[in-house]
Amino acid sequence: MATLQKDFCPNVLYGPGCQDSSCELEHDARLCEVCVAVCSPESRWAVHERGPRHQANVEQTSQLETLPASLKRDSWREHLGSDGHRKHLRLAALRAAYEQAEQDKQGIVVSHADASGIDFGLVPLDQATAGVDASVDVSTEVYKEISLVGTEVKSRIPNHAAMFKVIADDESSVAVTPARPLKFKVHFNHGQLGRYEARLEFTFQGTRGQPFVIARRLLVVVGEADERALLRPVAPYERRRRGKWVNDLEVRSGEAPNRPRTKWARELPHFPIPSQLVDVLKDGTREDATAQLAEKCFNEDLSMDNYVFFFQTLLWIEEDRTINDLRMYDMVDVDFNVKEGRLYALHVHGLSEKRPSVVVGDNIMVQSTGGNESFKGLVHGIRAEQIYVNFHESFQPLGKRFHVDFS
Incomplete structure (x- = not known):
């Protein structure tokens, strides 16, 4: 078991799964929202569900739902100050940031809002070397004082971000109005085969002075169609x-x-693993086993x-x-x-x-x-x-x- 950390891919923890083959984050994991912890590898999920910590958390949750009103108020105040509640607040903040980043906000609409984002598709190597473009529109149908603060391309792989450049049709225009939508061109240029993925973020200044971000996924696959057909899997992974x-x-x-x-x-001679150690290693989650090992085997310097x-x-x-x-x-x-x-x-x-x-x-x-x-x-x-x-x-x-x- 592991706590929430940046090493795990958020698409796996909070979303439908990661489709980025170049993603270097950990994917063999599953989030337990009851315990606010990550099962890694995912194969330990069944063990975690049967573990005493998970069962206690499930029972505690059900007890809180069935308490009488007077006791529930006291339990609720106590719960609000607990470490468990603070962990759930952090989880909610992470999930909200993940889910809301690609949503249109405050009447601002950015094109390519579907799940694939700005997908250049399969680009032959000679075209990718010369450079290919995709257009992005930013529009609104409401009259609010909202202006574009800036654009930025980000990627988990640093050199991928540098392959994309965002060019505005009118660099002097920053206000977004129904009469004047903003138009951008995303230019990709790279001379090597591969899959290149990044994230385009538009930062806006809202009506109350609060900035907000709308993001779109960028994806380019550089290669030849016939070669990729040969490399395509013959059956889905199981x-x-x-x-x-x-x-x-x-x-x-x-x-x-x-x-x-x-x-x-x-x-x-053979030295089989002692049965007591086998019981510790197979009992409960990895976190439980580590705690027992520290207590029983490694409790001295x-x-x-x-x-x-x-x-x-x-x-x-x-x-x-x-x-x-x-x-x-x-x-x-x-x-x-x-x-x-x-x-x-x-x-x-x-x-x-x-x-x-x-x-x-x-x-x-x-x-x-x-x-x-x-x-x-x-x-x-x-x-x-x-x-x-x-x-x-x-x-x-x-x-x-x-x-x-x-x-």
Whole structure:
């Protein structure tokens, strides 16, 4: 869990999602408005919902709604002074700034108000090098003393803003009236392929002297249509599902491939993660686990007396994190119907890019979708995105489906 901060993309937290492929902010996150906290990665959302902190906040909210009027007034005054209320006020301010920035205000209308903003579309490289233009109009139908203070192009990637220039048709005119709308030209010039996104902000002076901003998104994609067609995804992205895994089954192992074995001077023993540490790492949210680790494992300053325990615990935490990271490559509901000799073939998307990284001699865990059979397969060969695995002689995959674990 994390608190609200600038590292998370606001389009993900408050909006429908981020469509900017060049966005460098964190996207694997989900906002909990009850706790005013961010679940990162988003996969921890279910754990957060079941956590004691979230349940307590939900219960507190429901209790406040059902209190008698006299008690509700006292509880409400107490609530207004609480840290939780101040956190919600900050959330409301952030959401309002996000939602209102692109809305027309005080009778001022800026063109390109739809979600795509000022979209130049796909621009061939030669045209982008020479420069392309888009027009923007600022108009009003009400008679108010509203004037344009300035325009500014902003971007999370600093050099993107410099590629856009805003040119006014009449630089001497700053007052916006029904008879005299303002016209602008947005000029883009850049000689490299890519996606370039920025934000154009118009700052106005209102009738009461208060400035306000109306923003529009700027988007240019420089490239060739035929090349982009080749790079287009063939299917929509789907987050990998994780199959339900039964841990108490007997595991039958296949045979290792024949290859020269390294003769070690000394075999190192195994050091499994202690069950107490596993319980802490899997209990509640990441924030809860961190608090428990600080209390139970790292509650003293590092010294010669505790440094072995200190770093041993850190290594176990790192091992647990590595195992969880590998679980993202788990495969669900697959079959092993292709067989070459004693080996079964499995197609693994991303294998050629080492996602996951598999080498000859590695083992993979396989369990039937019904959770009644478990096997350890040994990798004997790799060809492009196919791995060839040897299983125990009792492995009978015909007509069955399996979950695969690479961790």
